[in-house]
Amino acid sequence: MEQFKTIGLIGRLGSAKVIDTLERLIRFLGERQLDVIIDESLAAALSDHGLPLAEREALAERSDLVIVVGGDGSLLGAARTMCRTGTPVLGVNRGRLGFLTDISPDEVETRVGEVLDGNYESEQRFLLEAEVYRDGELVGTADALNDIVTHPGKVARMIEFELFIQNQFVYSQRSDGLIVATPTGSTAYALSGGGPILHPKLEAMVLVPMFPHTLSSRPLVIDAASEIRIHIGDANEADPHVSGDGQTQIVSKPGDVLIIRRKAQRLTLFHPLGHNYFETCRSKLGWSSRMGD
Known part of the structure; x- marks a missing residue:
């Protein structure tokens, strides 16, 4: 049985790449026969999906997991709402740095699938x-x-x-x-x-x-x-x-x-298994890799 039955989707407006990833997620989640709720701000950009829309607060209350597609700014905006309900958040990076949105769009089905199967790391951020x-x-x-x-x-x-x-x-x-x-x-x-x-x-x-x-x-x-x-x-x-x-x-x-x-209240943030904070710092801040690598 699925641990997460209803998935909320939030995305940054004004980006064709974000919409492309959201459409991939909608197809993937549909194949897994999951209920999907779309942030109402995306109504115009995602007009042919036939899925229910909800304002941010209602989406948080009705979802078992919220996936944010965009940059860290998109996740920051979602976090302030999701912390009130304790709804866990998973980030797909379509921004620049991606300290918080750490799933690559190229592996979105694989990584999101792992999380849906219960293979993830969870942390609390205040x-x-x-x-x-x-x-x-x-x-x-x-x-x-x-x-x-x-x-x-x-x-x-x-x-x-x-x-x-x-x-x-x-x-x-x-x-x-x-x-x-x-x-x-x-x-x-x-x-x-x-x-x-x-x-x-x-x-x-x-x-x-x-x-x-x-x-x-x-x-x-x-x-x-x-x-x-x-x-x-x-x-x-x-x-x-x-x-x-x-x-x-x-x-x-x-x-x-x-x-x-x-x-x-705190934000519950999900990461794929193997998430390494220091590896994130190395890749995002340009720290040197190990000698000989």
């Missing part, structure tokens, strides 16, 4: 949640699998803020902003900012200043259970933006308070 308060009232929220970033927005100027961790004052800073990243996000924007790579099994967060005014300011790794509080300085001339995975935006005001903490 997310972050951010809340922005103004005069004590909640004015905006954001979730992120990769990172929460405070930045000046479209204005090219530094912002001032105070950082507190577990209610303890850390420092005041003038910089282009601050990246708060999960281990998943440590190989994304935070890495470009000079932050360390955190293994995904670590229960830790990394705080990476963006072009700080003082050269002594360095990335800081802290316990993932910590609560981070950022006080946006009253003297800021710009309205700093708070973004989640670069996909959701909150426009803050001087005097606002940003709170970031680990989200209670």
Whole structure:
């Protein structure tokens, strides 16, 4: 008996290659007599399939497994919904790097078939949640699998803020902003900012200043259970933006308070058997192979 009876399909819009892979998946899953639900955003691109459509939240609730076809950005968007229902996610890479979407489109039937047969590795990835308060009232929220970033927005100027961790004052800073990243996000924007790579099994967060005014300011790794509080300085001339995975935006005001903490729900991420995190780093980041290879 199939472990997964209903499969949800999500794909990145605007890519013929993504649509080609989705159509291959639909045929393959149909041959296995599985129920398939399509993300309603794909309705126009996949018009002749005759399969049910569902908005993202309903798709998560009705699916036993969700397959995301696209790049890591596509999976990031799906993760924020799938974590609420605990629906496992499997990624097929049709993007560039593919840290999270690790199945090659050339082997999609083989690898997806193995997962459907129960041959897979499963891991839990934690997310972050951010809340922005103004005069004590909640004015905006954001979730992120990769990172929460405070930045000046479209204005090219530094912002001032105070950082507190577990209610303890850390420092005041003038910089282009601050990246708060999960281990998943440590190989994304935070890495470009000079932050360390955190293994995904670590229960830790990394705080990476963006072009700080003082050269002594360095990335800081802290316990993932910590609560981070950022006080946006009253003297800021710009309205700093708070973004989640670069996909959701909150426009803050001087005097606002940003709170970031680990989200209670986690993403269940599936990989084919033999998945090796360090091999992924080698291939995606251009690390050297073993001598003699």
